Amino acid sequence: xxxxxxxxxxxxxxxxxxxxxxxxxxxxxxxxxxxxxxxxxxxxxxxxxxxxxxxxxxxxxxxxxxxxxxxxxxxxxxxxxxxxxxxxxxxxxxxxxxxxxxxxxxxxxxxxxxxxxxxxxx
Amino acid sequence: xxxxxxxxxxxxxxxxxxxxxxxxxxxxxxxxxxxxxxxxxxxxxxxxxxxxxxxxxxxxxxxxxxxxxxxxxxxxxxxxxxxxxxxxxxxxxxxxxxxxxxxxxxxxxxxxxxxxxxxxxxxxxxxxxxxxxxxxxxxxxxxxxxxxxxxxxxxxxxxxxxxxxxxxxxxxxxxxxxxx
Numbered sequence: 001x002x003x004x005x006x007x008x009x010x011x012x013x014x015x016x017x018x019x020x021x022x023x024x025x026x027x028x029x030x031x032x033x034x035x036x037x038x039x040x041x042x043x044x045x046x047x048x049x050x051x052x053x054x055x056x057x058x059x060x061x062x063x064x065x066x067x068x069x070x071x072x073x074x075x076x077x078x079x080x081x082x083x084x085x086x087x088x089x090x091x092x093x094x095x096x097x098x099x100x101x102x103x104x105x106x107x108x109x110x111x112x113x114x115x116x117x118x119x120x121x122x
Numbered sequence: 123x124x125x126x127x128x129x130x131x132x133x134x135x136x137x138x139x140x141x142x143x144x145x146x147x148x149x150x151x152x153x154x155x156x157x158x159x160x161x162x163x164x165x166x167x168x169x170x171x172x173x174x175x176x177x178x179x180x181x182x183x184x185x186x187x188x189x190x191x192x193x194x195x196x197x198x199x200x201x202x203x204x205x206x207x208x209x210x211x212x213x214x215x216x217x218x219x220x221x222x223x224x225x226x227x228x229x230x231x232x233x234x235x236x237x238x239x240x241x242x243x244x245x246x247x248x249x250x251x252x253x254x255x256x257x258x259x260x261x262x263x264x265x266x267x268x269x270x271x272x273x274x275x276x277x278x279x280x281x282x283x284x285x286x287x288x289x290x291x292x293x294x295x296x297x298x299x300x301x302x
Contacts, residue, residue, distance in 0.1 A: 014286060014289075014290050015258070015286075017235070017239070018239070018254065018257075018258040018286070018289075019258045019261075020232075020236075021236050021239045021240075021258070022254070022255055022258035022259035023258070023259055024236065025152060025158045025259065026145075026148075026158070026259050026260075027158065027162060030144070030145070031162065031166075033137060033140045033144070033166070033169055034166055034170075035136075035166075035169065035170050035173050036173075
């Protein structure tokens with residue numbers, strides 16, 4: 001006669017065996033979650049349409065920098081020179097224009113013909 | 123510099139979900155593969171995908187159901203890729219083979235019984251293994267298991283009873299009279 005096995009009669013024993021088996025499979029220390037709290041640029045898509053404070057500040061700084069560069073470029077390319085504040089006008093001598101290659105007639109006509117070179121006072 | 127206030131609650135929420143559901147997710151993955159380390163990898167992957175979804179601004183109404191579904195899909199995908207790598211040999215056959223530590227006789231007998239349980243577990247449907255894992259690894263009762271797996275409580279009772287009887291009969295047939 002076949003002896004009735006203990007496992008089928010005693011549920012407690014079976015449960016204990018299963019519990020021992022399954023609990024052995026469970027990690028003894030449950031690992032922490034490994035993920036990236038700060039999203040990479042490719043995955044970060046903020047649902048909000050309002051830019052953040054930091055983003056706005058960066059944009060303003062960038063715009064100011066670009067504006068300053070453009071203004072500086074225009075200033076340099078225009079060739080504008082401001083005369084020194086207390087400098088007296090330079091009276092050019094006619095000899096300075098002798099070798100000039102400028103062909104602007106209007107400009108030449110505006111030259112001070114009425115002011116001939118004065119003779120040195122003896 | 124001011125901290126990013128918008129991201130902080132979501133991180134807390136996400137880590138809370140991990141604390142709440144990671145063991146259930148692990149149980150489902152383990153029930154599919156019978157490999158604790160692989161189950162943990164799948165668990166981590168499932169939660170990583172959940173994080174990406176939350177980052178993308180998607181509202182997930184039932185995170186537990188979402189995680190269980192994704193975990194089953196990941197386990198299924200892993201089964202396909204593992205078949206490509208290993209052919210018909212399942213990786214879990216090699217579990218525990220590499221232990222170099224000398225073991226006393228009683229422990230060896232116990233390990234042998236555990237290996238028999240593992241082998242018999244593989245004959246059960248994956249759904250039954252999920253139930254057994256939740257029941258015996260984490261001591262969840264039938265109503266809780268039904269809630270986790272979205273099943274009827276009576277169905278859980280029935281499948282649990284059937285799986286236990288089947289395992290007990292098979293262990294007896296293998297000559298296991300009692301657990302060392």
